[in-house]
Amino acid sequence: MHTDKQATHIQSRDNALVKELRRLMEDGAAYRKHGRVWIEGDHLCRAALARGKQPSVAVFSEKFWQVAPVEYTQAAPKNIVIGDDLYASLSPLPSPAPFGFLMDLPTEATSAVQGKAAVVLDRVQDAGNVGSILRSASAFGFGQVIAIKGSAALWSAKVLRAGMGAHFALHLVESASVEDVLALQQPLLVTSSHQGDWLHKASLPWPCTWVMGHEGQGVSEALQQGAKQHIRITQPGGEESLNVGAAAAICLHASAAALAK
Template sequence: MTSAEPQFITSRDNALLKDLRRLAQDSGAYRKQGRAWLEGDHLCRAAMQRGQRPSHAVFQASFWDASGHDWQDAGGKAVVVEDTLFASISGLESPARMGFVLPLPAAAVLQPDAPTVVLDGLQDAGNVGTILRSAAAFGFRQVVAIKGTAALWSPKVLRAGMGAHFGLALLEGLAPDALAALQVPLLATSSHQGDFLHQAQLPWPCAWVFGHEGQGVSAALSARAARHLRIAQPGGEESLNVAAAAAICLHASAVAGAARAG
């Protein structure tokens, strides 16, 4: 349960409030603090459903007065922040009414034979979070972010991931050479070369590589790939958004894996 006696914050200079602002507004602050900020009741409930419990459950004062009783099972220290001060924490245009502070999980160890998603320099937090959701949905339990990829535990990626983080082994800041430890075939997406996805016999397990939104998969990782695959686009568009392409590819692999298992 949350603490029976919440901590009330009414000063802008409160130390915890300053830490929360950094977590919410600085994409890399989680690395320094060893904890992450989840904003919004939907995301917080998604985390709880995955067995996560916050160190602090932070509420806008008016929301606490109206709905604090709904969060008695959240765990951690309840913190109630005056409404205008809570708005100063948020990195959202329309601030949410509550959030969690979660300790970061222990660093994951690369699993050589796990179905894996490799993020190669993706910059858009929304794309990264959406791909994490697809990975979790389609049975890819390990995500490797190559150095230069958007910060996996940043508030924007967490919001886009909608709880997927807590069902995945996440490794970030790796060099391309680290992929040599993988014992599953590396599949690289391409807009212009390789087999068409719908005609390919896909291996399972495997590791899919998704590249930078503009430049695609880097030459270093493309050279490591066992296969290159592309998605047929009969409508004639030049390319797909990387998150959309990832969902298509990961679903195709999941279907192939299920068919082989059945």
């Protein structure tokens, strides 16, 4: 239960912060304009704090504020308490979490980091796929994810939920170009359903950059041409292709396993 730390109570839907919260919850890309992102619920907020991320504002429903744990009421320099009915009206979710954090977008994530193993999203558009790939990247030691323009918004609510906290362990770059990827100057591994080395037989370099392509169109020709290796995953069951999230998990695990040998 929280201490007597001060909070500002809001009841008006015309309040500027309330309007900002509504836009961030309703529009998956609104964070780009506002420069900060909304994360909600125990799992995501706890994951952010565990990675040393400090929210700029903590927001609570009026009812939850009465029982909120100290770790949340002490997390931000400013606490906001919103009336229960108004708070519930902000979220498009049928059962929104009763609290969340407003966090400033990382200012350092404007370019890729040299020498850090990476995953490139080449216009991967499904939020669930993107979140899943972020989780795999974090789990298997790939410290950065680079999203080429046309990919799903990395900090949208749907990707955040699918990522399950992986965002806070990664260096994330959005709206990158093919040139940005090639400038990393580390081996580029491109997934393919019809050409290249079989993954289970391939010699995998480290650090490297794996490229995961668009759900329908695959990896762009420009990145295909820049690849050091094309990699195929054996599929004895005969399916034409794998879901990109599943393919990413298999490929990134293979890199981590090779490194561990």
